[in-house]
Amino acid sequence: MSTTTPTETQDLAPVRAESLAELLVSTERPRRPSALSTSLTFGWRAVLKIKHVPEQLFDVTAFPVMMVLMYTYLFGGALAGSPREYIQYLLPGILVMSVVMITMYTGVSVNTDIEKGVFDRFRSLPIWRPSAMVGYLLGDALRYAMASAVMLAVGLVLGFRPDSAVGVLLGVVLLLVFSFAFSWVWTMFGLLLRTEKSVMGVSMMMLFPLTFLSDIFVEPETMPGWLQAFVNNNPITHLASAVRGLMDGARPSAEIAWTLGWAGVLVAVFGPVTMRLYSRK
Amino acid sequence: MSSEHPHRRSGPHGPAIETAGLVKTFGDNRAVDGVDLTVPAGTVYGLLGPNGAGKTTTVKMLATLLRPDGGEAHVFGHDVVREADAVRARVSLTGQYASVDEDLTGTENLVLLARLTGHGRKAARTRAEQLLTAFGLSEAAGRQVKNYSGGMRRRIDIAASILNTPDLLFLDEPTTGLDPRSRNQVWDIVRAVVAQGTTVLLTTQYLDEADQLASRIAVIDRGRVIAEGTKGELKASVGAGAVHVRLRDADRREEAARLLRLTLDTQVQLEPDPVALTARVGDGGSPGGEAAAEKASRALAELARAGITVDNFALGQPSLDEVFLALTDQPLTTPAALTEPAGTAAAGTGADAGRTEAEATR
Numbered sequence: 001m002s003t004t005t006p007t008e009t010q011d012l013a014p015v016r017a018e019s020l021a022e023l024l025v026s027t028e029r030p031r032r033p034s035a036l037s038t039s040l041t042f043g044w045r046a047v048l049k050i051k052h053v054p055e056q057l058f059d060v061t062a063f064p065v066m067m068v069l070m071y072t073y074l075f076g077g078a079l080a081g082s083p084r085e086y087i088q089y090l091l092p093g094i095l096v097m098s099v100v101m102i103t104m105y106t107g108v109s110v111n112t113d114i115e116k117g118v119f120d121r122f123r124s125l126p127i128w129r130p131s132a133m134v135g136y137l138l139g140d141a142l143r144y145a146m147a148s149a150v151m152l153a154v155g156l157v158l159g160f161r162p163d164s165a166v167g168v169l170l171g172v173v174l175l176l177v178f179s180f181a182f183s184w185v186w187t188m189f190g191l192l193l194r195t196e197k198s199v200m201g202v203s204m205m206m207l208f209p210l211t212f213l214s215d216i217f218v219e220p221e222t223m224p225g226w227l228q229a230f231v232n233n234n235p236i237t238h239l240a241s242a243v244r245g246l247m248d249g250a251r252p253s254a255e256i257a258w259t260l261g262w263a264g265v266l267v268a269v270f271g272p273v274t275m276r277l278y279s280r281k
Numbered sequence: 282m283s284s285e286h287p288h289r290r291s292g293p294h295g296p297a298i299e300t301a302g303l304v305k306t307f308g309d310n311r312a313v314d315g316v317d318l319t320v321p322a323g324t325v326y327g328l329l330g331p332n333g334a335g336k337t338t339t340v341k342m343l344a345t346l347l348r349p350d351g352g353e354a355h356v357f358g359h360d361v362v363r364e365a366d367a368v369r370a371r372v373s374l375t376g377q378y379a380s381v382d383e384d385l386t387g388t389e390n391l392v393l394l395a396r397l398t399g400h401g402r403k404a405a406r407t408r409a410e411q412l413l414t415a416f417g418l419s420e421a422a423g424r425q426v427k428n429y430s431g432g433m434r435r436r437i438d439i440a441a442s443i444l445n446t447p448d449l450l451f452l453d454e455p456t457t458g459l460d461p462r463s464r465n466q467v468w469d470i471v472r473a474v475v476a477q478g479t480t481v482l483l484t485t486q487y488l489d490e491a492d493q494l495a496s497r498i499a500v501i502d503r504g505r506v507i508a509e510g511t512k513g514e515l516k517a518s519v520g521a522g523a524v525h526v527r528l529r530d531a532d533r534r535e536e537a538a539r540l541l542r543l544t545l546d547t548q549v550q551l552e553p554d555p556v557a558l559t560a561r562v563g564d565g566g567s568p569g570g571e572a573a574a575e576k577a578s579r580a581l582a583e584l585a586r587a588g589i590t591v592d593n594f595a596l597g598q599p600s601l602d603e604v605f606l607a608l609t610d611q612p613l614t615t616p617a618a619l620t621e622p623a624g625t626a627a628a629g630t631g632a633d634a635g636r637t638e639a640e641a642t643r
Contacts, residue, residue, distance in 0.1 A: 013417030015470050020415045023408075024446055024477040032370070048393075049384050052425060095590040117378040121441065124344045125397055126369035225464035231389070 035128035042135020047142065051231035059105060060147035068154045071217070075114035079218060084159040091155040092244035093216030096175060098151060098233040099144045100211060100236060103179050104203035106140050107186030111199045114191060114278075123278075130275055137183050144179050148172045163249025170244040174259060178239050191277035216240050235262040297322040297449050297480040300345060304351030304378060305338050305504075312338040314504030315352065320497075322357075322448075325475050328484040328494030329604070331466055335504040336484040337377060340451045343363070343482070344374045356449060373447035379434045379452050382443065383427040387418055387437050390426060391444060398445040404533030412440045416470075439470055449480045456490060468493055488604055492516075500608060508608050524560045524577045529590040531555040537589050545578045556592070561607065585611055 033041075050056060068087075071094055076083030110133070113119065122132050152160075152168065162168045186203060193199050213227065214236040220228050231237055238258035246250030298320035305313040313335040320326040328336050335550045341347040343354055345365040353360065359367040367591065374380065381390045388409050395405035413422045421429060426437060435455060442450050452471065453491055456464040471494055491498045491512075498515050500508040502635055508515060524545075528537055538549045541560045550559045560580070562573040577596045584591055 013420070015417050015466060015473070016415050019411070020470070020473045020478055023411055023415055024443060024474065024479070029446060030401075030404070033397065033399040038397055038398075041393060044396075045382070045385070045393055048389055052384050116377045116383070117380040118382045120341075120344075120346055120374060120376045121380040121394070122397075123346055124369055124372065124374045125394075126366050127397055 017187065032126060035131060038127045038131035039134040039138065042132050043138030043142075044135075046136055046139020050139070050143070057143070057146065059102055060143045061150050063102070064095075064147045064151045064279060065154050067098045068151055068158070072158060075217060087155060087158050089244070090217070091151070091160045092240045092247050093214075093240045095148060095151050095155075095171075095242055096236065096240045097211045097214075097216050099147055099175055099179055100239075101207050102144065102147060102183065103140070103183045104125050104207060105187055105199070106136055106183045107188075107190035107199045107203055110136060110187050110190030111193065111196050123163055129279065130271070133184075133187050133274060136187065137180050139185060141176050141180055144176055145172070148175065162247040167246045171243040174246065174256065175239065175243055178235075178259055178263050179227050181266040184267055184274055187274045188277065191274060199228055210234060210236050214240055235259065238262065286482050295322070296320055297627040298326075298345070298356055298482065300339075300352065300354040302352035303339065303342060303349055303354055305335075305342060305347060306350050311351075311504050313342070316501070316504070316506055317507070318499060318509075320480065322480050323475075323478055324497065325471065325481040325483055325495045327491035328482065328501055329486070329491045329498055329502035330484075331486060331605075333503075334501045336501060337453055338504075339501070340374070340453050340482065340484060344372055344451055345369055346374075354550075367433060371448045372451065373442040373445065373449070373511065374451045375438050375442045375453065375455060377457065379426065379438055381434075381437055384425060386423050386425055387413055387429075388422045390441060391436060394441050394444050400534070412444060416440045430463075431459050432466060435459060435463065435467050436470070439467070439474075443474055443479070447479060449482065450474060452481060452483045454484055454486065457486065464490075500604065502605065522562050522573045524562060524576075524580060525595045525597060526558050526560070526581075526584070526591055527554075527593040528556045528558075529592050533589050534558060536587065537584055540583050540587055543581050544583045545576055548606075562596075 068091070069088060072083045072087050075090070076086035080086035080089060117205075119132075154218070185206075189202055191197050193202065213231055214234050215231060216236070219239070220231045223231060235258070238255050239262075242252045242255035242259050245255060296319050298318055300316055300318045303313055303316040303318075304311065312333075316335070316339055318326075318339075319324070328339065330336050338347065342349050343356060343361060345361050345368050348362060355361070356368045357371050361368050382393070385393065388406075391409035391412055392405045396402070400408055404429045410419075410422075413419050416439075418433060418436055418440070421433060426434065429437065437450075439452075439455070442452075454472070458466050458468065468490070471481060471483070481494075483491070483494060495512065497511055498509070499506045500515070524541075526537065526541070528534055534551065538551060538558055542549045545560050547561045547563055552558055555595075562576050574596060577594075581591060581594060
């Protein structure tokens with residue numbers, strides 16, 4: 001080991017050639033890991049990133065609380081007589097809206113992450129290719145679950161009374177499933193667009209009409225016919241109705257079927273496009 | 282199958298890498314323009330060239346990160362396009378920049394990769410710890426990599442690359458931007474890795490580095506291999522070294538140049554600095570021939586005899602500039618600053634990779 005030029009201020013311990021040699025010789029190469037195992041490992045990576053930068057949880061804590069408070073008190077009196085009555089209708093919808101809006105951060109983080117050298121390493125590993133992307137989405141599912149818990153807690157304080165805990169749980173699960181599928185749209189844009197800003201811009205342009213032109217705030221019956229046509233076929237409307245129904249103790253099978261159908265279509269279309277872009281990057 | 286390393290699937294004693302007419306174009310730019318390489322297994326092979334020569338692009342194609350637009354490439358007999366997964370199972374890549382996750386700690390990075398290469402939870406942790414110890418990084422194990430020094434980053438990077446005991450390791454400019462001491466340490470690591478039977482493909486801008494580590498060298502420029510051979514062969518064509526002379530009096534430079542040309546029987550280059558000149562010295566291939574140092578001292582004596590005061594002189598390895606001059610009879614087209622040793626080159630390298638990446642996304 002050469003130590004003749006003490007130029008580096010930070011003194012590093014020497015590399016141990018002998019132990020290095022041992023490491024290189026002694027190990028058997030393990031078997032190729034399964035797709036599930038690598039996806040979960042990438043999910044763990046996402047969780048570690050949250051652990052190191054907990055500030056990034058702002059969007060799943062403060063933002064949803066703000067949404068609930070703002071819309072409940074802003075529209076409550078006008079639309080349903082009082083905020084307390086309105087929240088019974090609004091909460092499942094605002095939950096859907098907030099979580100669906102948070103999904104766009106997946107695209108942003110894919111976009112900033114993918115340019116880093118570590119992706120060259122991931123892409124040169126002999127593993128199931130989509131697992132890096134699936135890992136992101138698994139980490140994000142955890143964030144969505146947190147956002148849901150926060151909003152439900154605030155809702156309960158403000159007077160939201162769901163029919164049963166099981167219904168609430170099923171509603172959240174359905175929301176997470178849809179968000180997982182919907183996020184593939186953002187992974188695609190995250191890989192397609194060149195800057196973080198453009199990813200944000202495109203996401204906003206899609207998310208605003210999708211979430212506002214739905215039945216989240218008001219029943220579609222009050223809208224003009226042409227708007228009803230859009231609102232009634234908007235996947236977010238199906239999702240919000242299904243979640244609202246589940247939390248209200250109903251069995252909205254048709255809405256659930258529509259939601260799962262949309263989720264399937266989203267994965268089937270945007271999953272392969274994402275992977276194509278990922279391989280070409 | 283070698284009996285020393287029973288876990289290595291060394292294959293039918295073929296070359297580690299074999300490419301024929303490899304081409305990659307980005308728009309109008311033929312970044313790699315018909316590269317033929319044969320890299321014997323178990324050796325360090327140096328890919329020497331300036332920024333933008335096509336080194337990184339070649340490595341990316343061999344590591345299955347880019348699809349070639351023409352020609353063929355085989356790694357341990359596996360086609361890099363059709364059998365990409367088989368290739369990935371045998372190779373490992375250390376890119377120009379940290380190929381580890383800067384937000385994670387050293388331990389987390391290694392555990393992550395160990396898990397991805399199929400180690401169990403416990404085995405992954407053990408392996409990570411062993412590697413961190415072997416690389417002298419135990420103390421920094423719990424710190425995020427973004428807080429590591431340049432030398433530490435390189436170490437964790439290489440540790441991550443040899444985690445799965447690759448048969449072929451790509452090192453893309455492993456010492457660019459490192460101080461001389463860290464550079465020596467990286468060289469020591471590379472030697473230790475090769476001693477265990479791993480083949481290394483090393484790209485570099487420094488002849489010095491290729492000379493230290495590689496047994497065969499290919500010189501690459503504008504996407505083409507312009508010279509290839511063992512170190513000895515390459516040096517014979519370039520000359521063993523160069524005498525750099527600084528005179529006290531700029532007026533006497535012409536005279537000094539004439540004298541050096543006469544004594545050394547070689548080309549003399551006038552440097553931009555009006556008092557400096559550089560002469561190539563051959564190593565005298567024949568047994569009776571003079572060594573480079575001997576020739577150089579004789580030349581200096583001649584200058585002294587003529588009454589020309591020499592302020593400073595150095596006998597060094599020829600720079601990449603001089604290699605290119607010797608091989609192509611024309612100087613490098615890239616700015617001279619890029620071929621200076623570590624430090625000044627960092628900015629230029631960034632531009633190079635930026636270009637490669639930007640074009641790759643199209």
